Amino acid sequence: MDWSDSENQKKFRTEVIDYIEKNLPNYYKKLKPPTGLESGDWQNFFVLGDKYQKQAASDWMKALQKKSWVAPHWPKQYGGAGLSSIDQFILHQEMAFHDAPSVGGQGVSMLGPTILIHGTDEQKQMFLQPTLEGKMLWAQGFSEPGAGSDLASLQARAEKNGDNYQINGQKLWTSRSHKSNWIFGLFRTDPDAPKHRGISFFVMNQNSPGLSVNPIIDMAWEHSTNETFYENVEVSSNNVIGEENRGWYVAMTLLDYERSNISGAVHIRKRINELIDFLNKKENIIFNYLSSRFRSALTDRYIESEVLFNFSFRIVSLQSKDIVPNYEASVSKIFNSELSQKISNVGTKIFGLYGNLWDEKTAPMDAYFTREYTHSVVRTIFGGANEIQRNIIATRGLGLPR
Ligand SMILES: Cc1cc2nc3c(=O)[nH]c(=O)nc-3n(C[C@H](O)[C@H](O)[C@H](O)COP(=O)(O)OP(=O)(O)OC[C@H]3O[C@@H](n4cnc5c(N)ncnc54)[C@H](O)[C@@H]3O)c2cc1C
Structure with missing residues (x-):
């Protein structure tokens, strides 16, 4: 299978990278790696941030609005970019790689597409545009x-x-x-x-x-x-x-959008590479010599992050055929959430006693893995607990009886 970009996709990727590099506010660039569930979250800055954070969130929203990239998956007539699934994937990949937050939260990612399917014309008028503009969060x-x-x-x-x-x-x-x-x-x-x-x-x-x-x-x-x-x-x-x-069926449409997260793979791949770079740096000499236990754990996580990347491609390939991913999204959700826990476990243990430090100034890698160790616990629960995702795979994927 050849996953490389076509000529047009290459052109689009270059356009996205240029635009992010020119327009992502410095405040976000300085946040690397974003620690915690909240700090990389656009809505957090937009509503609760100090004046610099609010400005950064608002500037970034306006920059994305100029390209209609706030909602790349919505049709053009409703203010989206109407991008193909693969172009959306490229955009999400590059945003995640540059730690550029997506804008508009659950309204843009999940509710908007659900209203497009189930809402009346009046509801589309009432809710879609204000959601794109950050007026409805x-x-x-x-x-x-x-x-x-x-x-x-x-x-x-x-x-x-x-x-x-x-x-x-x-x-x-x-x-x-x-x-x-x-x-x-x-x-x-x-x-x-x-x-x-x-x-x-x-x-x-x-x-x-x-x-x-x-x-x-x-x-x-x-x-x-x-x-x-x-x-x-x-x-x-x-x-x-x-x-x-009949709200149950409306909710099921929305949950399919919630579970088909395709940016997770990029974040995970990026954090592993950053960890490996950190461990290889000469100035971090106390971490240069890893035991074989940690070497093989890190290798396993690296390979798993590539597997997760392929699950994302599977989701994108279904979406490009206008199929809403169903048990496939459950597979990806389980793998993504469990991998993020395993990586924070390895990342914390490699740092030994330093893994107990929470202070971003003294802890290795700004305490990213220590924080992730606690934050990632909920990933196997929210968006539908993993046991439930396994039931979905069993019944809808494998056709087993209930
Ligand atoms: C941080 C966080 C954020 C969240 N955000 C939101 C939000 O914004 N909006 C929202 O509506 N909800 C949200 N949730 C709720 C989330 O969707 C639920 O926590 C989740 O669906 C599990 O439900 P529960 O907590 O009631 O656990 P329970 O359903 O009581 O489950 C307890 C345990 O039993 C297992 N279990 C239950 N039933 C079965 C079964 N049939 N087969 C096998 N095992 C089973 C579960 O997997 C779990 O391990 C959030 C949860 C968390 C932790």
């Missing part, structure tokens, strides 16, 4: 205290009240809702229907009266996720995406 309200893997058991209710719905209940793990102004979520509209059928997909303003957000602080002492509470929140029936009680 989105959080995802699916999970609840009693509904994670078994999402269809969700209990938060939306009861019809004239032209509106009245929403009550709780959502859990609503990442980024403290830096979003809109939220999409699933609520039960028919408690008597079989559990997958009585659910509708809503979008709502987070400033709606009765909606409140409580922080959850993780084991790295970072705030990336929340619990959200709904007490008699009024939402218009125009804010239901797709048909009432």
Whole structure:
């Protein structure tokens, strides 16, 4: 199989690299390697950053808007770039390689394409352009205290009240809702229907009266996720995406977009190469002589990162045939999340006692692997736990009985 670029792809790659090098704000260039779940996240800077971070996020958004590269996968008529799947892959590859954040968060990557499939013309008008411009920033309200893997058991209710719905209940793990102004979520509209059928997909303003957000602080002492509470929140029936009680199918479209992450492979490959360069540098003499145990672990991770790269190509090749990746996205999600944990494990252990340092000034490689060691734990849980992805592969991929 020949993965090399065609002449046109080479030209596009050069255009992307030039543009990133000229337009990526210095603030992002200085952030290498981005540590933590939050620091490389565009929305974090755009909403919660200091004035320099906000400026960098806004400059980068404007630069991408000029090329319509905020949403390279959306059709041109809705403000996207309408790029082919392979050109999108090239763009994502180079953005990841240059640690240039993608812009617009879950609204651009997942909700936009879902509205394009299931939304009315009026909803496309209302939500797509403001999402592209960073005016609507989105959080995802699916999970609840009693509904994670078994999402269809969700209990938060939306009861019809004239032209509106009245929403009550709780959502859990609503990442980024403290830096979003809109939220999409699933609520039960028919408690008597079989559990997958009585659910509708809503979008709502987070400033709606009765909606409140409580922080959850993780084991790295970072705030990336929340619990959200709904007490008699009024939402218009125009804010239901797709048909009432058919929200489960809308959500499944969205989750397929969530799991087909193709930038992960580039990030992982880059971090391994940086680790190898660091270990080979003469000034890092105390790390120059690795035991054979670490050498073979590092070699295995390197090979696995190439395998992950090929899984990404598989996803892209399906997308280029207009097939939404399904169990293939689950394969890639499992491999990606487990590999990121294994790499942070090796990276931390190689540094021995230095691996305990969290201080970016004294720790090797700015404490990247130490931080990743804690951050990567959740990667096998969010976006659907890996055990659930294995069930998807078993049933939809291998055709095994449930
Ligand atoms: C950091 C973080 C961010 C998140 N962000 C969001 C967000 O923005 N929005 C959102 O809606 N949700 C979010 N989630 C929620 C995430 O999707 C759920 O945590 C995940 O789906 C698992 O659900 P649960 O936590 O309820 O665990 P459970 O479903 O209770 O699972 C517990 C364990 O049992 C296993 N298990 C459960 N059922 C089965 C089964 N049928 N077969 C085999 N094993 C099974 C699971 O794999 C897991 O190991 C986030 C979670 C985390 C940790």
